[in-house]
Amino acid sequence: MEELKNYGHQHPLLMLNEEQLLGNGNGVVDCSRCGGKVSAPCFSCVDCCGFYLHKTCAEAPLELNHPFHRHHPLVLLQNPPSSYTRSVCDFCDETCEKFIYHCSCGLDFHIKCALFTFNIAERNLKELEHVALEDPSFSSENDGGNLCKCFVCWEPLAMYTYFSLDCGFNLHKKCAELPLKMDHLCHRKHPLVLQFNSERRACKVCQVTQRRGFVYGCSPCELAIHIDCASPLPVIEDKNHQHPFTLFWRQNPFICDACGTGGHHVAYTCGTCSIMVHKKCISLPRIIRHSYHIHRLFHKYLIHKEYFESLNCVWCHEVVDTEYGSYFCVDCNVIFHVNCALHGKGWYCIVSQENEDDKSLDIPVNSITKVLERNDAGEATVIEHCKHKHYLMLSDKMREHGDKCCDGCLLLISAKFYHCLRCDFFLHKSCAELPKKKLFPKHSCYGKPFSGPKPFILTSDCMFKCVLCRA
Numbered sequence: 001m002e003e004l005k006n007y008g009h010q011h012p013l014l015m016l017n018e019e020q021l022l023g024n025g026n027g028v029v030d031c032s033r034c035g036g037k038v039s040a041p042c043f044s045c046v047d048c049c050g051f052y053l054h055k056t057c058a059e060a061p062l063e064l065n066h067p068f069h070r071h072h073p074l075v076l077l078q079n080p081p082s083s084y085t086r087s088v089c090d091f092c093d094e095t096c097e098k099f100i101y102h103c104s105c106g107l108d109f110h111i112k113c114a115l116f117t118f119n120i121a122e123r124n125l126k127e128l129e130h131v132a133l134e135d136p137s138f139s140s141e142n143d144g145g146n147l148c149k150c151f152v153c154w155e156p157l158a159m160y161t162y163f164s165l166d167c168g169f170n171l172h173k174k175c176a177e178l179p180l181k182m183d184h185l186c187h188r189k190h191p192l193v194l195q196f197n198s199e200r201r202a203c204k205v206c207q208v209t210q211r212r213g214f215v216y217g218c219s220p221c222e223l224a225i226h227i228d229c230a231s232p233l234p235v236i237e238d239k240n241h242q243h244p245f246t247l248f249w250r251q252n253p254f255i256c257d258a259c260g261t262g263g264h265h266v267a268y269t270c271g272t273c274s275i276m277v278h279k280k281c282i283s284l285p286r287i288i289r290h291s292y293h294i295h296r297l298f299h300k301y302l303i304h305k306e307y308f309e310s311l312n313c314v315w316c317h318e319v320v321d322t323e324y325g326s327y328f329c330v331d332c333n334v335i336f337h338v339n340c341a342l343h344g345k346g347w348y349c350i351v352s353q354e355n356e357d358d359k360s361l362d363i364p365v366n367s368i369t370k371v372l373e374r375n376d377a378g379e380a381t382v383i384e385h386c387k388h389k390h391y392l393m394l395s396d397k398m399r400e401h402g403d404k405c406c407d408g409c410l411l412l413i414s415a416k417f418y419h420c421l422r423c424d425f426f427l428h429k430s431c432a433e434l435p436k437k438k439l440f441p442k443h444s445c446y447g448k449p450f451s452g453p454k455p456f457i458l459t460s461d462c463m464f465k466c467v468l469c470r471a
Contacts, residue, residue: 009051013043013058033057033099034111057099060111064101067121067180068195068214074101074114089113090196092151092169093212105198116169120176121194150175153227154213175214175227182216184230185249186265187223192216197224205229205266206280232266232279240286240299243272256281257301259338260324275301281325281338287351288327290341293334294435296351297327297341315340367434383418385432388425392418392432406431 009032018040021029029038029052036054043058045051063073077100080087087096091113101107101114109117150157152175181191186204195217201224202209208226215224237244245268254263258281267276288297292314303322311320313336320326320335327341328334341348370384372391381394387408396416398404404413404424408431416429 009045011045011047011049011051013051013053014046015055016040016042016044031057033060035098036112056115057111060115064114064118066114066118066196068117069103069105069107069198070195071198071219072103072105074103074107074109076100076111077102080108090212091117103198107196107198113169121180151212152176152178152214154210155228178214178227182230184216184225186225186251187218187221190218190220192218192223192225192230199224203229205264206278207264229266236268236279236282238282240283241270241273243270245270245277245282248276255324258282258284258299258325260321260326261339273301284325284338284342285350288341288348289351290327290336290348292336292347293329293332295329295331295334297329297334297336299325299327299338301325303328303335311335313337313340315343368432383432385418385427387427388420390420390422390425392420392425392427394418394429401426408432408434 021038021040021042021044029050030036031038031042031054032051033053034057038052038054041055043053043055060076062076064076065073079098080096080100081102087100087102087108088094089096089100089110090107091109094110096108096110099111101109101111149155149170150172151169152171155172157170157172178194180194184192193216194214197210197213197215197217199222200209200211201215201217201222203215203226204223205225206229210226213227215226216230217224232247234247235244236247248267248269250263250265250267254267254276255261256263256267256278257275258277261278263278266279268279268282269276284299286299288299290297301324303326310333311322312318313320314334315336318337320337322335325338327336327338367386368380368383369386371380371382372384373380373382375381375394379394383392383394385392394416395418398413398417401413401419404419404426405411406413406417406428407425408427411428413426413428418427418429418432419425
């Protein structure tokens with residue numbers, strides 16, 4: 001049996017084969033370094049004190065000069081640094097509880113993650129020979145989380161064929177075979193090198209910071225580009241636009257015609273419509289319902305200003321530039337910036353294509369069902385109301401009726417009000433004009449997850465109650 005003097009343990013270790021491992025206990029033991037289940041060949045303490053190591057964990061170097069992190073060595077620590085209460089692996093995004101590889105840059109890795117990525121970088125493909133290609137339907141059968149995503153690019157696995165490793169790694173096949181260097185149109189000074197994003201830099205193309213996984217970077221220029229952003233699709237078709245979009249590399253910034261915000265390097269153009277957009281804006285929802293408005297909102301690339309009294313965004317109150325895309329209501333003086341309308345998934349829901357012509361999704365605005373007469377100022381003086389069976393007449397003569405309470409809010413009648421000539425029914429003018437239904441943001445029915453804005457119905461006491469839970 002091979003003997004090993006091992007860092008982090010006071011006794012020598014002996015290598016065991018499968019028969020010896022089974023004879024040394026019940027055969028089901030955990031590695032004292034990585035915490036995973038041990039299989040032969042492995043190492044065990046000669047004094048039988050319950051210390052076991054995978055062969056790869058036992059032979060892991062105390063310092064690892066990693067090709068994906070060339071500035072500093074990764075140092076093997078028995079415990080996370082004292083300044084941390086817990087560490088999270090910068091490859092698989094899971095908690096590191098035992099031995100870790102650590103760098104002063106703030107990077108932490110499980111032993112198996114550091115060694116696995118090292119083998120990918122060194123093109124030690126023999127380490128992947130035991131890997132079987134799996135059907136992408138695997139990702140839809142699990143409960144979500146990291147199992148659904150590639151540990152290199154952090155995109156969904158279902159999009160491509162991928163590796164599913166016995167040791168728990170999931171990668172797209174294309175990500176396991178990425179070139180270590182590339183010359184790129186958006187950075188012609190130096191080649192880009194595949195590396196960990198140790199500086200937590202935002203992607204030069206999409207401006208999003210992705211903590212985990214790999215990026216293509218240029219250290220002298222302090223530049224990082226996500227893997228998917230480095231190799232975008234040349235042509236993209238989307239059901240919400242009648243023409244395909246074509247990739248166009250730009251050296252200068254541009255303004256996206258779909259959302260009105262700046263873009264860098266990667267643009268997609270529609271020559272027929274003469275528009276240029278971000279990649280993410282190609283698939284903007286065409287129609288949404290929003291918690292801040294009772295009607296559906298439609299996305300348009302250009303709106304004529306004469307249709308609007310106010311161009312202030314309902315969400316942020318800043319002026320919307322109608323030369324670029326926005327969400328607006330066709331029936332009301334309401335407009336949103338695209339990024340304001342889509343800010344937070346809990347504030348809006350997408351209207352599906354099959355429901356685009358269903359006007360029942362637009363909530364009726366007024367409780368006044370019919371106006372029979374108006375005065376010279378345009379006020380409705382005789383109306384039909386959804387909460388009363390007789391006509392109601394507008395009045396401001398409170399003394400003629402004594403101390404009467406509004407049948408809606410139950411407060412004393414004041415200012416202008418509607419009253420019934422046939423029975424003792426009164427409504428403040430403001431109460432009579434309340435909408436039949438109203439949307440309230442962030443409401444979750446008891447026992448049910450929030451799934452978009454829900455209508456609240458106006459009750460007889462001028463209260464709004466959820467149509468589902470009546471809360």
